[in-house]
Amino acid sequence: MFETGPRPISYSHAHRTKPRPLILLVPLKRFQHMKGFFPTSTDGNMATEFHNLQELRHSASLANKVFIQRDYSEGTTCRFQTKFPSELESRIERTLFEDTVKTLNNFYAEAEKIGGQSYLEGCLACVTAYLIFLCLETRYEKVLKKIGKYIQEQNEKIYAPRGLLITDPIERGMRVIEISIYEDRGSSGSSSGSSSVSGSTAR
Amino acid sequence: MPSFSGGVAGGGVGGPASAPPRPFRPSRYVPVSAATTFLVGATTLFFCFTCPWLSEYISGVIPIYIAVIFLFTLANFCMATFMDPGIFPRAEEDEDKEDDFRAPLYKTVEIRGIQVRMKWCSTCRFYRPPRCSHCSVCDNCVEDFDHHCPWVNNCIGRRNYRYFFLFLLSLTTHIMDVFGFGLVYVLHHRQQLDTPHAAVTMGVMCIAGLFFVPVAGLTGFHIVLVARGRTTNEQVTGKFRGGVNPFTKGCFRNISHVLCSPQAPRYMGRWWNRQTVEVQPPFLRPTLTEAQLEAKVLDNGIQNDRHSTRSKSSLDQMESQSADTEAPPPPKPDLRYAGLPRADTE
Numbered sequence: 001m002f003e004t005g006p007r008p009i010s011y012s013h014a015h016r017t018k019p020r021p022l023i024l025l026v027p028l029k030r031f032q033h034m035k036g037f038f039p040t041s042t043d044g045n046m047a048t049e050f051h052n053l054q055e056l057r058h059s060a061s062l063a064n065k066v067f068i069q070r071d072y073s074e075g076t077t078c079r080f081q082t083k084f085p086s087e088l089e090s091r092i093e094r095t096l097f098e099d100t101v102k103t104l105n106n107f108y109a110e111a112e113k114i115g116g117q118s119y120l121e122g123c124l125a126c127v128t129a130y131l132i133f134l135c136l137e138t139r140y141e142k143v144l145k146k147i148g149k150y151i152q153e154q155n156e157k158i159y160a161p162r163g164l165l166i167t168d169p170i171e172r173g174m175r176v177i178e179i180s181i182y183e184d185r186g187s188s189g190s191s192s193g194s195s196s197v198s199g200s201t202a203r
Numbered sequence: 204m205p206s207f208s209g210g211v212a213g214g215g216v217g218g219p220a221s222a223p224p225r226p227f228r229p230s231r232y233v234p235v236s237a238a239t240t241f242l243v244g245a246t247t248l249f250f251c252f253t254c255p256w257l258s259e260y261i262s263g264v265i266p267i268y269i270a271v272i273f274l275f276t277l278a279n280f281c282m283a284t285f286m287d288p289g290i291f292p293r294a295e296e297d298e299d300k301e302d303d304f305r306a307p308l309y310k311t312v313e314i315r316g317i318q319v320r321m322k323w324c325s326t327c328r329f330y331r332p333p334r335c336s337h338c339s340v341c342d343n344c345v346e347d348f349d350h351h352c353p354w355v356n357n358c359i360g361r362r363n364y365r366y367f368f369l370f371l372l373s374l375t376t377h378i379m380d381v382f383g384f385g386l387v388y389v390l391h392h393r394q395q396l397d398t399p400h401a402a403v404t405m406g407v408m409c410i411a412g413l414f415f416v417p418v419a420g421l422t423g424f425h426i427v428l429v430a431r432g433r434t435t436n437e438q439v440t441g442k443f444r445g446g447v448n449p450f451t452k453g454c455f456r457n458i459s460h461v462l463c464s465p466q467a468p469r470y471m472g473r474w475w476n477r478q479t480v481e482v483q484p485p486f487l488r489p490t491l492t493e494a495q496l497e498a499k500v501l502d503n504g505i506q507n508d509r510h511s512t513r514s515k516s517s518l519d520q521m522e523s524q525s526a527d528t529e530a531p532p533p534p535k536p537d538l539r540y541a542g543l544p545r546a547d548t549e
């Protein structure tokens with residue numbers, strides 16, 4: 001039922017500084033016979049929260065991250081490369097990925113468009129000695145909110161069901177789109193609880 | 204069903220990696236304090252000593268006009284001083300995984316047919332986007348870095364260049380106005396130059412005259428830069444000397460880009476709206492085409508060399524197998540080898 005193909009290289013968890021959704025190994029009496037599969041040392045604090053294993057759930061853990069770089073072929077306007085990364089070949093259909101990136105590119109193009117609205121915004125700002133920025137949201141910020149919603153919706157509908165998560169590029173200074181790839185740890189008891197991850201990380 | 208939002212600390216507050224706190228250096232605040240003092244002080248004296256006579260004997264519009272120009276100057280000065288110039292947050296560790304210490308120092312991208320180099324920033328841990336530069340004073344990479352201005356004690360970059368430019372224009376205008384109207388006052392009071400009002404007016408004129416030359420010079424320099432679509436950094440380092448500037452779009456569009464483009468967002472100190480999205484197996488998988496299936500079979504399952512497609516130089520491929528399964532080595536900035544010959548100074 002699940003693909004058991006070769007896994008991409010997984011990075012050593014010990015070197016990440018961010019807190020991660022935890023996949024824990026908890027020795028339980030009923031699984032003593034599977035001792036060999038469980039390491040005996042656990043994170044004691046967390047163990048108490050996850051001792052309920054009756055579902056013996058499948059859970060996901062972060063396996064890899066792909067970074068979609070910016071496309072600078074037309075200058076410094078914000079565009080991302082639509083080239084389909086090879087790491088996602090077995091995870092998502094090419095067309096879905098390209099649609100997402102193209103839509104994001106369109107959003108950014110709309111945000112950065114120099115036209116009547118941006119000119120008016122600038123004039124209004126000048127006239128009010130820039131106090132207008134305290135009251136009104138700039139056009140770019142409005143589009144960024146739309147982008148945030150779009151990414152959230154894409155994550156929920158398309159990417160999370162495929163074990164992927166997109167991070168809003170604004171969190172990386174609009175330099176990259178970070179796509180986290182999650183692997184199914186399988187039902188061999190190597191994990192407990194479910195992992196729900198936010199689409200972006202906190203510091 | 205235990206579930207929690209991993210990685211969220213408390214509420215929705217979060218932010219990207221920021222620079223470590225820097226020691227407080229009072230000497231950095233001397234130029235900006237001096238600039239503020241001269242600007243506000245001299246203008247206040249002008250309003251108190253010269254403007255009453257001007258409004259009475261010449262025109263009542265003059266003080267209003269000067270006040271408007273002064274407020275505009277002050278507003279742009281404040282924006283240039285306090286606005287985030289477009290600081291990039293530090294890259295997280297995961298992003299750096301692809302680039303171990305053997306990765307090249309420069310990455311080349313083609314912008315409108317012209318090769319532009321992106322340099323690796325060892326402090327911020329990413330390849331600097333085109334036109335980005337690292338400010339040693341602020342210890343940050345700034346987008347569309349122009350220069351670090353000591354008079355506003357801030358970097359001038361993508362987000363605040365417009366305000367800096369308008370500040371220069373309005374300050375030049377203001378200096379000319381103050382000097383001009385001060386001169387009118389002095390010429391009408393040639394016989395009473397020993398009065399305090401005349402003395403103060405002459406003092407203000409001296410300050411104005413003193414600052415006019417460098418400010419006007421800088422303004423003229425920036426007018427040329429804006430028209431040519433260059434940053435101070437590019438002009439001073441001679442990046443496009445004898446070459447073509449890939450970032451120029453023609454004089455009119457360069458000017459409209461500076462003055463009329465939408466206000467760029469800041470990257471630092473944003474409030475992240477953390478909404479959790481559950482990633483729960485089983486995962487959907489795309490159906491493989493026949494060709495892909497065949498490739499898979501022939502591959503014999505050896506697909507774990509994916510990082511070789513991400514590595515930036517061929518040298519990486521030899522190291523990547525063993526390097527990736529263990530922790531990345533501690534960053535060694537001086538071991539970044541400059542694979543490309545440096546044709547011009549950076």
